[in-house]
Amino acid sequence: MDEKEGDVLAFDFQAVVIGGGAVGLACAAALGRGLGPTLVLEAGAQWGAGISSRNSEVIHAGLYYPTGSLKHRLCLRGRRMLYDDLARRGIPHRKCGKLVVATDDDELAEIEALARRARDNGVEGVRMLGRDAVARMEPELHTAGALWSAETGIFDSHAHMLALVGDIEGGGGHVVAAAPLEGASPHAGGYRLRTGGADPAGITTRVLVNAAGLAAPDVAARIEGMPAGAIPRQRFAKGCYFGLTGRSPFRHLIYPAPVDGGLGVHATIDLAGRVRFGPDVEWLPPEATVSGLDHAVPAERAATFETAIRRYWPGLPEGALFPDYAGIRPKLSEPGAPAADFLVQGTPDHGLPGLVNLFGIESPGLTASPAIAEQVMGLLAPDV
Incomplete structure (x- = not known):
């Protein structure tokens, strides 16, 4: 859908998020509220079935992380946001x-x-x-x-993710499983994506967020123009x-x-x-x-x-x-080395407008997910 409305290119979606785990869904819900209809592409058979379904469902306080690091700041901010959101929605949790x-x-x-x-x-x-x-x-x-x-504390992370799916769909977006990203290329101020799976498609989007978890480096390598040196080991x-x-x-x-x-x-x-x-x-x-x-x-x-x-x-x-x-x-670190911080890349890091990559999002990523979404919105603000 590349028709123009006046001088503005009409994209299929205002935002596409690669990865349907807790972080990807939180980002998509925030993008849906801030930009408009958002699409989540999940390579697996079900959203939330990767890292997000294989953890302790713990809400971390923020004890462990080097002061000033992203893990520290986003865990504290995310934990406070998460407790507020769980209470507002009536999602089971216990401090x-x-x-x-x-x-x-x-x-x-x-x-x-x-x-x-x-x-x-x-x-x-x-x-x-x-x-x-x-x-x-x-x-x-x-x-x-x-x-x-x-x-x-602890919480029902699957109920929380289901609520985020409701937010995304309520904003006119979609969450699509079994839809791996085959490739992406810059296109008319946004991106053109090619998806695989049983029903391959071509999609255009204004902004793109790589929240693919374990597969985030592989996804980044499929984005045309992404510098190889910016993709971490x-x-x-x-x-x-x-x-x-x-x-x-x-x-x-x-x-x-x-x-x-x-x-x-x-x-x-x-x-x-x-x-x-x-x-x-x-x-x-x-x-x-x-x-x-x-x-x-x-x-x-x-x-x-x-x-x-x-x-x-x-x-x-x-x-x-x-x-x-x-x-x-x-x-993002080797055995025996100090634990690496989250790596959240925006345009200054890789040179591609409207693209954010999330690498190394392990614990406390579930707790930090609302704050990671907020960070992503901030990085994309100059490009939208």
Whole structure:
């Protein structure tokens, strides 16, 4: 649809977002409100079935991230926006709080340093607790002390994504699954896209947002004019989760001291009261590809989980864990290196007007998603 109305080119959509996960849907809902009808193209068979369906559904407070980083700023802003949005829509959520526990004096020093960072980051409701105070909150824990984070919570992420789909469609847009991007090229002040799948199509759009998660670098490489040097090298880290049979031993989320590549094998509780443990961190080979990723959870990993869990919960019964699910995280850093920040690219970064790329959007991306959408809108403002 390239007909002109006066001097203005009429695009099929004002915006197209590649990727139908929580971040992509949040961006599309914001673009729909700000620019007009927006299309979401999801390569998978269902929106929200990628990274967004394989996590802990935790609303992070913002404890861990270097002060001033995008992860820090967008997590804090996104968490506040998310709680407000969940309350406004009546979407199930609970601000249950979490304990980051130390099992010895060395870990206690790490947790105290984490508390200082959290305060520097402006996180509300953070304080250190001694062994006795922790025992009153969670009698089954073995700790030398813990950091209490009152703002951490859990929510129904799928209900939230469904609400975002409703926003997009209510604004005249669409969310289309099984529609991978084959290619994109600049066209008349916007972009012409070619989609694959069972019903290939050509689409024009005013602006384009690459929120393809694990496939974001691959999608960027399909955009004509995108400098190869602006596409980051990405690594994958797999994280497995195990469920717990029987009753929950905890009333709050329980996290150990952080580890390389993740936050350790932690205990989370869903809104139905079920407990799961994970994720662990398995760095996949550098040559791993999106199409070759395996989400199976080997049952034999339970032994490693039991060892990690019993450091803070010695009462874990034998044989109480069962394989649940696994997720894959997009990493912009190598094993052993400091965790990389989110990479949010606008026109100054790659030279293409009306294009935003989102790379390395791992945790706390779900929490940060409303603020990431806000950031994307700000980057596109000069081009629209």
